[in-house]
Ligand SMILES: Nc1ncnc2c1ncn2[C@@H]1O[C@H](COP(=O)(O)OP(=O)(O)O)[C@@H](O)[C@H]1O
């Protein structure tokens with residue numbers, strides 16, 4: 001049985017629907033990615049699961065407990081590291097984490113051990129008695145993550161855990177999230193970073209405008225993309241519409257996505273064979289190519305397949 | 318503070334002999350005890366400003382996400398707020414007690430226990446109001462009105478015999494009256510309102526229970542992260 005099951009989970013803020021009839025099922029022991037651009041409704045979904053905000057409609061079951069009927073029981077199983085670190089009246093990382101561990105019911109011995117471990121692993125040990133108000137965004141974020149690493153809840157929610165953190169720090173946090181899972185926690189990871197979702201998740205749900213677009217393992221999602229390969233072309237001039245239609249007529253080209261008027265993403269089969277043909281096409285139509293690049297589909301292409309937009313573009317709108 | 322004390326001294330001179338007698342001999346003692354209770358009340362109400370600040374900084378979402386029940390959370394907040402106000406007021410309370418002179422330590426202990434509960438109850442009430450109206454501005458207005466009302470209609474500043482009759486009736490049901498009376502009784506001031514100080518204790522107990530209970534219900538029903546001003 002799924003450890004988390006959402007049933008038409010919906011949240012409206014006034015007339016605006018932030019989460020729209022979401023049906024998700026999360027298995028025990030998996031790292032479940034929730035991928036979507038800013039404003040997709042990821043955080044709102046997570047806040048409903050952890051019973052901080054209440055659904056307008058629908059519900060979710062957390063290990064069998066209905067979040068609308070038995071919120072106290074559901075909440076006890078979950079720990080959440082927030083997207084925006086929540087600072088408190090206690091100001092040093094040491095105090096913030098000790099307080100958190102205490103409220104989570106850890107014995108004073110266990111508390112000391114885990115707080116020390118987390119602070120050391122996250123490179124905060126030296127700064128443990130400094131005020132978090134003087135910390136950079138990345139350091140605050142690490143204090144926030146440390147909370148659930150110490151808590152080790154049955155269900156750990158991490159909301160954009162590595163924004164503002166440098167690449168070395170990202171890898172360290174990713175490893176710690178994996179370790180947490182290996183120790184028995186189910187992880188829900190909300191992110192707008194494709195690479196992070198792809199790298200960590202056993203399964204990914206892609207959200208857009210409050211709705212679930214699709215949910216499966218990253219590999220299956222990418223394999224489902226029409227045409228196994230893709231080529232990105234940046235032109236020196238804008239490409240007219242008629243030209244794109246003509247391009248799509250080339251054999252083996254499945255779909256052409258116009259990211260910008262001069263930036264095309266071409267989904268196709270056997271890219272290496274038709275690459276010359278495509279270059280030739282642009283030369284013939286007097287559209288000089290600025291750059292051309294072959295790559296594998298990513299989760300962004302899955303997103304683009306459903307929405308016609310890349311995640312980056314979706315965030316701008 | 319200095320102004321209030323000054324007012325007390327002046328008032329002491331001005332208040333008629335009759336009041337002096339009603340108040341148990343020394344109006345200044347009576348008044349000083351009243352100030353302590355008013356201060357305790359004001360400090361305990363203060364917890365709401367913490368809650369608004371937490372809402373502003375999003376900390377409220379963190380608190381609501383902790384793996385504890387709403388009941389534990391509200392009780393923790395109310396007790397924390399009550400305890401803090403008690404600690405703030407403790408020095409003044411001691412000074413006043415020393416000034417009046419401690420005659421019966423046992424009474425003082427009972428009075429302290431009751432005042433602890435009173436402070437928790439006030440914090441609980443403050444939380445209930447804050448959480449149910451959710452707006453800092455409206456809370457300020459409501460609190461101002463409530464303070465004027467609840468402090469005036471109590472025996473903190475004047476003995477009940479010195480009040481207009483309708484005021485006096487209402488004052489008898491005011492938790493601030495209970496608190497002031499139990500403190501004066503504890504300090505050995507034979508204050509005027511209640512024949513039996515245990516009625517005051519009972520009143521405080523009821524006040525505490527009702528508002529802690531209401532606080533929990535409102536936390537559960539009303540409160541969620543977001544939507545605060
Ligand atoms: N408390 C709130 N009041 C009104 N609108 C909100 C509130 N919280 C979130 N929203 C809106 O709901 C949408 C989804 O937000 P959010 O869940 O934070 O998205 P994500 O985490 O995917 O970036 C956004 O458009 C946001 O502006």
Ligand SMILES: [Mg+2]
Pocket residue numbers: 039042043044083159
């Ligand atoms: Mg978010």
